[in-house]
Amino acid sequence: MVLLHRDGHAPDLFTLLTGARNAGAYVREPDGTIKGLIYAPFVEYTAHTHRLPAAVHGDLDLEGLVALLDAGHMVMASVFKEIRRPEHEPERRGGHLVLAIGRRGGQIIFRNPSGHTDAARKPATSLDRFGAFFGARGISLDPRHTVRRTPDPTAGRRPVASRPTTEQGEPRCMPCP
Numbered sequence: 539m540v541l542l543h544r545d546g547h548a549p550d551l552f553t554l555l556t557g558a559r560n561a562g563a564y565v566r567e568p569d570g571t572i573k574g575l576i577y578a579p580f581v582e583y584t585a586h587t588h589r590l591p592a593a594v595h596g597d598l599d600l601e602g603l604v605a606l607l608d609a610g611h612m613v614m615a616s617v618f619k620e621i622r623r624p625e626h627e628p629e630r631r632g633g634h635l636v637l638a639i640g641r642r643g644g645q646i647i648f649r650n651p652s653g654h655t656d657a658a659r660k661p662a663t664s665l666d667r668f669g670a671f672f673g674a675r676g677i678s679l680d681p682r683h684t685v686r687r688t689p690d691p692t693a694g695r696r697p698v699a700s701r702p703t704t705e706q707g708e709p710r711c712m713p714c715p
Contacts, residue, residue, distance in 0.1 A: 622658035632673020
């Protein structure tokens with residue numbers, strides 16, 4: 539969703555999942571289930587593959603989340619999965635990711651692709667209600683910027699043309715990649 543917002547397009551979900559798994563952001567458990575998103579490798583994956591700046595927040599209170607949103611970041615926030623039914627009291631906090639995309643007045647606006655209705659997929663809820671489900675951790679992403687690629691120290695080097703061993707004249711080099 540962040541890539542689509544920033545770039546106007548995004549790879550399909552299977553491609554994103556494969557990339558994240560290859561980066562170590564998802565790990566298959568011995569019983570075959572997938573362990574939840576592992577934040578640090580995911581952040582490295584987003585920076586390296588999609589040039590999307592991100593940061594892990596292992597201890598993020600509601601005020602910190604609001605500050606990130608107000609600064610233009612989006613936040614993959616760990617919430618209890620039943621946030622799609624905010625009228626119910628959560629059994630616990632965290633364990634499911636939603637994308638907080640902003641706030642309006644006293645409400646957090648977020649996206650929950652696994653929501654069971656359109657209203658559950660694109661909800662807004664009060665800060666207090668969101669806080670009841672929020673696990674105080676997440677990943678901030680900054681769609682306003684891209685990560686600069688570090689120049690390859692060998693990128694400026696070009697093959698040196700050698701003298702031909704035949705009598706064809708001018709030295710030639712291989713085409714540069």
